Amino acid sequence: MKNYLCVLYGEVLIIIVCKLPHTSYDLIIIGGGPAGLTSAVYAATLEINTFLITKDLGGQAINSTKIENYKGFDFITGPELIEKFRYQLIHSHYIDHLMSEVEKIEPVEGGFNVTTSELNKYFTKTLLIAIGLQPDSSLVSHLVELNERGEIIVSPDCSTSYQGIFAAGDVTNTFGKRIIIASGEGARAALAARQYILNLRKRTGIKD
Numbered sequence: 001m002k003n004y005l006c007v008l009y010g011e012v013l014i015i016i017v018c019k020l021p022h023t024s025y026d027l028i029i030i031g032g033g034p035a036g037l038t039s040a041v042y043a044a045t046l047e048i049n050t051f052l053i054t055k056d057l058g059g060q061a062i063n064s065t066k067i068e069n070y071k072g073f074d075f076i077t078g079p080e081l082i083e084k085f086r087y088q089l090i091h092s093h094y095i096d097h098l099m100s101e102v103e104k105i106e107p108v109e110g111g112f113n114v115t116t117s118e119l120n121k122y123f124t125k126t127l128l129i130a131i132g133l134q135p136d137s138s139l140v141s142h143l144v145e146l147n148e149r150g151e152i153i154v155s156p157d158c159s160t161s162y163q164g165i166f167a168a169g170d171v172t173n174t175f176g177k178r179i180i181i182a183s184g185e186g187a188r189a190a191l192a193a194r195q196y197i198l199n200l201r202k203r204t205g206i207k208d
């Protein structure tokens with residue numbers, strides 16, 4: 001998306017095409033563990049206008065001293081695997097991202113407002129929650145259905161009980177808290193979010 005900055009210089013209006021910080025997205029991913037980082041890479045390849053907000057890059061996987069069950073590697077440490085995820089995010093499948101904590105999600109007309117701990121506010125049409133094993137459910141408990149363990153209940157396409165909110169990884173009620181499962185769910189959730197955005201555009205007739 002191009003941004004235009006208009007500057008009045010005397011009586012001459014100068015229009016500069018530049019990259020201003022966006023505050024409006026099609027998809028905001030919350031959480032930068034295996035689920036969030038994989039969904040970010042998928043969102044980049046699917047060309048979804050996406051923003052990743054996360055407290056850290058890596059999540060729990062950064063604490064794994066040895067991973068012996070991730071496809072493609074007989075053995076890799078958590079920090080090594082996350083460095084590969086991070087490299088992919090920054091160098092080959094870039095999307096906008098911010099190291100911060102999301103403190104509030106409010107439904108608004110056409111989507112959601114997301115507020116960070118610095119009180120920055122971003123608008124998004126869809127949300128992907130990937131906040132990990134010990135979720136602070138209060139972030140979404142007013143919106144989506146949770147089970148007795150505080151996990152977000154998801155359908156097979158990672159959609160939740162609230163339209164436009166998807167969830168992936170350890171935060172969901174799906175069985176198996178593993179890196180490869182969280183990553184797979186992140187990919188699925190990004191695909192489902194894209195489908196939702198395309199359907200939304202068809203319904204509203206809005207292209208962008």
Ligand SMILES: Cc1cc2nc3c(=O)[nH]c(=O)nc-3n(C[C@H](O)[C@H](O)[C@H](O)COP(=O)(O)OP(=O)(O)OC[C@H]3O[C@@H](n4cnc5c(N)ncnc54)[C@H](O)[C@@H]3O)c2cc1C
Pocket residue numbers: 030031032033034035036053054055056057058059060061063064065066067068069100101102103130131132133134136139168169170171177178179180182
């Ligand atoms: C010690 C240890 C060893 C493990 N070893 C293995 C192993 O060998 N093999 C294996 O497959 N799995 C292993 N696991 C499990 C694996 O790490 C998890 O299943 C996987 O990390 C889950 O990924 P996730 O993205 O769903 O969540 P997480 O990795 O928990 O990531 C959640 C992300 O969300 C962010 N976040 C949370 N709340 C907010 C908020 N409000 N705003 C912004 N960001 C937020 C966090 O900072 C983090 O980046 C291990 C786990 C641990 C703890």
